[in-house]
Amino acid sequence: MRSLDEYLHDAEQAHGHLCAGQVLGVRLAMLGLKELEIDDPRGKDRKRLVTFVEIDRCVTDAVAVVTGCRLGKRALKFRDWGKVAATFVDVSTGKAIRIAARESSKSLARQMHPEIEDKNQQQMLAYREISDHDLFALQWVKVDLPPEEFPGYKGERVVCDACGEGINFRREVRRDEKVLCRSCAGERYYSAL
Ligand SMILES: [Zn+2]
Ligand SMILES: [Zn+2]
Numbered sequence: 001m002r003s004l005d006e007y008l009h010d011a012e013q014a015h016g017h018l019c020a021g022q023v024l025g026v027r028l029a030m031l032g033l034k035e036l037e038i039d040d041p042r043g044k045d046r047k048r049l050v051t052f053v054e055i056d057r058c059v060t061d062a063v064a065v066v067t068g069c070r071l072g073k074r075a076l077k078f079r080d081w082g083k084v085a086a087t088f089v090d091v092s093t094g095k096a097i098r099i100a101a102r103e104s105s106k107s108l109a110r111q112m113h114p115e116i117e118d119k120n121q122q123q124m125l126a127y128r129e130i131s132d133h134d135l136f137a138l139q140w141v142k143v144d145l146p147p148e149e150f151p152g153y154k155g156e157r158v159v160c161d162a163c164g165e166g167i168n169f170r171r172e173v174r175r176d177e178k179v180l181c182r183s184c185a186g187e188r189y190y191s192a193l
Contacts, residue, residue, distance in 0.1 A: 001030065001039050001040070004026060004027065007026045007030065008022060008023065011026055011065045011066070014061060014064075014065050015061040015062065020058075020119075020123035021059045021061075022058055022061070023062075023128055024105075024123075025066070027132070027135065027136075028062075028063060028084075028136060029062065029065075029066035029067050029086070030066060031099055031132050031136060032051075032067075032086065032097055033088065035097045035138065036049075036095060041066070041067050041069075042067075046068055048092045049067055049068070049088060049089065049090065050069065050075050050076075050077065050089045050091055050150075050151070051063060051064075051067050051087070051089070052078075052086060052089070053077070053079070053085075054079050054082070054083040054086065055080075055081070055085070056078065057084075060086075073151055074149075074150070074153070075151045083100065084100065084101040085098060085101065086098070086099060087141060087143060096140070096142065097140055098139045098141045099137070099138050099139075100137045101135065105126075105134070105135050106123065108130060109126030110122065112125075113125055113126055148169045148170040153169065155170060158172050160180055163181060163183070173185035
């Protein structure tokens with residue numbers, strides 16, 4: 001595995017700036033990989049890992065950089081829960097660990113560096129120094145990953161009976177003998193003008 005500074009350099013490039021979220025995200029992902037004993041997630045181990053992230057913020061960009069898991073590769077799964085947490089699944093063994101940033105990390109940063117007024121600077125420094133244990137809560141978990149969730153899944157593509165658009169990865173809804181996309185089935189996040 002590479003060093004914190006090396007990953008932070010890459011994270012800064014990918015994310016556009018260096019921030020406390022990047023430090024937290026890089027450390028969170030490095031810890032997940034260490035626990036799963038995955039050394040080279042962007043090289044020889046690149047097919048071993050699926051990562052679930054629970055927030056769409058700075059942290060998530062850093063997790064993606066360290067793990068090499070990306071949305072477009074189906075190896076990054078997003079659950080919009082607003083929590084600074086991620087679950088790392090080793091698909092070769094089925095082992096999985098969920099790691100969440102402790103709620104106390106912000107106040108700990110304040111205690112450690114009261115001399116730094118800027119919150120982001122304060123946390124950036126403290127999040128380098130705080131131990132894994134004080135920064136994160138770890139939990140070994142079981143994640144059910146059906147075949148259609150795996151990055152390399154090759155499945156049948158179906159067409160929505162209502163709108164005619166194609167649907168991959170078994171995301172269709174079957175109702176009253178009809179095949180519907182999620183939008184036509186009522187999960188629409190937009191409305192027509
Ligand atoms: Zn940021
Ligand atoms: Zn449809």
